[in-house]
Amino acid sequence: MEFLHRLDRLAYALAPAFVILLLMLASLIPLRVPFLPSVATLLPLMAVFHFSLHRPAAVPAPALLLFGLLFDLLQYGPGAPLGISALQFLLVWRVVSSSRKYLLEVSFAFIWLLYALVVGAAVTLAWVLGALLQASLVDPWPALLQYVVSLFLYPILGWLLGRNRLAEASS
Amino acid sequence: MALGETFTQTAVSLRTVVQRFSLGLLVLAAVGAMLIGKADTVLVERVRAVVSDLVTPLLDAVARPVAAVNDFVAQIEDVTNLRAENARLREENARLLAWQGVARRLDAENVELRGLANFQEGPQARFITARVVGDSGSAFMRSMLLNVGRRAGVAPGQAVITAEGMIGRITDAGEHSARVLLVTDISFRLPVMIERTRERAILAGDNSSRLKLNFMQSVGGIQQGDRIITSGHGGSFPVGLPVGVVTSAGEDGIRIRPVGDLSRLELVRVVDYGVTGLVTNPPPPPPPLHPVRGR
Numbered sequence: 413m414e415f416l417h418r419l420d421r422l423a424y425a426l427a428p429a430f431v432i433l434l435l436m437l438a439s440l441i442p443l444r445v446p447f448l449p450s451v452a453t454l455l456p457l458m459a460v461f462h463f464s465l466h467r468p469a470a471v472p473a474p475a476l477l478l479f480g481l482l483f484d485l486l487q488y489g490p491g492a493p494l495g496i497s498a499l500q501f502l503l504v505w506r507v508v509s510s511s512r513k514y515l516l517e518v519s520f521a522f523i524w525l526l527y528a529l530v531v532g533a534a535v536t537l538a539w540v541l542g543a544l545l546q547a548s549l550v551d552p553w554p555a556l557l558q559y560v561v562s563l564f565l566y567p568i569l570g571w572l573l574g575r576n577r578l579a580e581a582s583s
Numbered sequence: 584m585a586l587g588e589t590f591t592q593t594a595v596s597l598r599t600v601v602q603r604f605s606l607g608l609l610v611l612a613a614v615g616a617m618l619i620g621k622a623d624t625v626l627v628e629r630v631r632a633v634v635s636d637l638v639t640p641l642l643d644a645v646a647r648p649v650a651a652v653n654d655f656v657a658q659i660e661d662v663t664n665l666r667a668e669n670a671r672l673r674e675e676n677a678r679l680l681a682w683q684g685v686a687r688r689l690d691a692e693n694v695e696l697r698g699l700a701n702f703q704e705g706p707q708a709r710f711i712t713a714r715v716v717g718d719s720g721s722a723f724m725r726s727m728l729l730n731v732g733r734r735a736g737v738a739p740g741q742a743v744i745t746a747e748g749m750i751g752r753i754t755d756a757g758e759h760s761a762r763v764l765l766v767t768d769i770s771f772r773l774p775v776m777i778e779r780t781r782e783r784a785i786l787a788g789d790n791s792s793r794l795k796l797n798f799m800q801s802v803g804g805i806q807q808g809d810r811i812i813t814s815g816h817g818g819s820f821p822v823g824l825p826v827g828v829v830t831s832a833g834e835d836g837i838r839i840r841p842v843g844d845l846s847r848l849e850l851v852r853v854v855d856y857g858v859t860g861l862v863t864n865p866p867p868p869p870p871p872l873h874p875v876r877g878r
Binding site: 442 | 612717
């Protein structure tokens, strides 16, 4: 029993990292469902936001750096910028985990607003850096569309991932 | 138990170290990665190929269910467009029948003229069929991941085609995976010519769904509906692969619609033309002559 208990705790501790990796893979799958491709790239970032708020200990910053680099390697081809996702993950983690003491007591609407602000800033940062590193003006519309669709998707994803909220908040 | 406690203690102290590890350093590491990505592209591409090789089997495993879902979605879309599609196909069929006659006549004439002129054929192309297993929906890049790599003979610089024409180029190849840069990508450039006028130009993507045509000597002769084909300059592609159709030719430049639906690709073919001329990466070392151990 002791062993099973420990296994259970280990699974609990590793779940967020596993979910982020899984979403990174999922975002690469060429699924042609309407609207899904336009948001797929932001799925890992959404999960990072979520877990930074609810399970910050389970997503340590060094792991996020690694995940971000891996994601950049996976989703782009040669000559493409590297490290942008890593920077996004780290900054989102920093902003959210530092203010989570207050955030755990506010209503979901407020968290959603914070999501809009933080992820909006992260997407803008990625766009600016992408344009700088490629030394050309990248069309901002796809990034904007991704952002807007992710706004509507966040409550659903948050609900799907969010069942552990009380568990950690009370411990 | 003692082992468990030691483990817990180590984990706790490790966590303290990690938390002390200032975020600033990690951010610096991310920025450093950006600079390395800019400076040492060879190293980064090698790592990228390894990562792609690791992930491709996973994506390959789900490729069939994904294709089933895509088919289902496509069927729903098709049913809703059935009537319009039917009318379009009838019209196209009538036009194609007319062209078939023309093609037969020209083919016969061509054979005769080649005989007369003692014409030398170009190298024979070899085709490698591949499944699209990954697709970057990123806002900055238009590329796809294929489930074939160097083992199958794929190499950087080769053209990637569908039944309708060329859709991209291999930019890097791992052992079992390869990445295609799509014609719509912002860094894509391709020497082409206008099929009707034989005028040469450079085709360029800009991440939108339409392509641009650069470095035209004159834009006067070009019309809406003109077909764009590869010119074979640069050496690595066969001549005459269709690439797109002119959708607008005006003051603000010429816009091209790529052939085929780039968002619906499942199977593509890589053209091994046997010639690697202008490629972005150095050619890979030749494969060993003896069979690979253990396989």
